[in-house]
Amino acid sequence: MLELLPQALGLILTAQGVAALVLGTMLGIVLGALPGIGSTVAVAMILPFTLTMAQAPAILLLLAVYAGSVYGGSISAILINTPGTPQSAATCLDGYPMALRGEAGQALGWATVASVIGGLTSAVLLLLAAPQLAAFALNFGPIETFALILLGLTCIVSVSEGSLLKGLMAGAVGIFLSTVGGDPITGEARFTFGQHQLIAGFDLLAVVIGVFALSEVLLRVAAPQDGAARLVAFNGVVLPRLAAWRGRVGVLVKSVLIGNGIGVLPGTGAATAAFIAYAEAQRSSPRRADFGKGEPDGLIASESANNAVTGGALVPTLALGIPGDAVTAVMLATLTLHGVTPGIRLMTENPVLIAAIFTGFFVINILLLPLGMLVARAAAPILRVREAFMLVAIVLLCVIGVYFVRGNPFDLLVMAVAGLIGFALRRQGYPMAPLVIGMVLGGTLEISLRQGLIITNGDFAAFFVQRPIAAGLVMAAVAMLCLPLWRAWRAGRSKAARI
């Protein structure tokens, strides 16, 4: 990979590339700080701006917005006790009490340094793990691919928020949506009901923007927030002194490892990582009694873990074409728009571009430090912007994004209907990540299953008897499905024991 560095830098060090890194990170921080937007919507909103850009800067812009938005969520979490992104929910627990004590700058300083370290370690993980995983996956045939996707989908369903049943239901809807249109083997149209626009299938981004962004707007309209948030006094980020880290490095190392480990697992996401890291820090920190009252260890744990997820989540996305969460599903769809097909051949077919992505991801995480300090101060007054203004801006940008992808007015209708359906489903607790990821992976799942059955003459049992890798992956998938049931059974037992 190192031998490709000069060529990779050649792609990055262009006017567009540098602008993408700097402006993308700044924009990501601002969008992440605005409550209600979140990383998924931020990446979707930025999509139309990338369509006229060259391939490498466009991808770098998306990565910069992604990483920046995860950090940006901490700004509103600390200053107004409202996480800008779900990933920063754990940051509120100690960040806001610190801000109330008049230490908002210090709290953001701890959050900034922890985020940068978390992000940088995840960039190392991405650099080391993604090529190895892709090289291993080159041995995969259709049967192993089928088993791998099955495992990815069950991971996503079993660890996503809400009930297992609703997650599975959303996943089934997503996989079904991927079957609408031409059959991948015979080319015959399925479930188009005479609508010629459906022959190419549903546009993924129209569905994603509908179920995430438009439904979010409707959810906020349905249950509005209470008035304008109260902003605490804040005069800029104050970085912690080196001596202040004494006794806290252990928390940082543990949280970074948790974030990286969880990031690689499909479906878990940064919010889960942040809460697990926070809980572990609370259990093991010598200052555990101060947790929840403005203890920097809590901030270090949540912020380093959620930023450590970013690179980890990109590992299965880039190496296998299996998105780690909803944000990386949107990233995957937008990469395809820019002529990059994530998956096992990506590393061998586009080595320079991959080197540029890895290098750019390092640079973005380094930029988080100066730009975070700069933008946090500027972004604080933006937090006072009325929610109504933001909602209108989100809808208009989403409409533009969907329109520009294919220039097809039918996609606008798909987005609007997906938004209404997403609103109805989300109100009842159906998670949208399995739906989107099911739609992304459904096509490959179908083709690998059908090819596998053709290879084995229709013998499904041969999938597991003759293929040890596939058998192992399917067993892991079954275990992942049983995990929530086991957790529920254990919770029921402990509840019964307490009674």
Place this chain on the structure above:
Amino acid sequence: MTRVINERFAVSFALLLLGAGLSASSFGLRFADLGGAFSPMFFPRIVLFFWVALATANLVADFMAQQPPAPLRLVRVTIIAAAALALALLMPHLGFFLTGAGFGLLTLWLLGVRDWRGLLLVGVGLPLAMAVLFSRVLRMPLPSSPFLWWL
């Protein structure tokens, strides 16, 4: 009766009906009879089988759970959802600026914005700025209006 007919139950029931309808339609579609894994309906029928089974299980679970519905400002949501749908349908014909401004003004008004400067700045100014940015600066033309052809 309200225990049976609530929003949660209605959504689960709609999912079940949709899945059952799609399953039924999959048997009515005519394809070349290639059989087994070659059939275009092989995979969708498996997925729809799981869809119907899961929707039934969800329906039963929702019926048993009896969770109170989340508060909903029905009129506001319905109007804004209809406005979003109208924006999607009319934008290719009336152009981005006109439909965007219409959507913006209506939404802001419904969300309680009464200050004329806010209404003008965001309701009209934002779609105008976006139209100019994309059509003129980025050279990515948005649908233009038959009345305001320059936007």
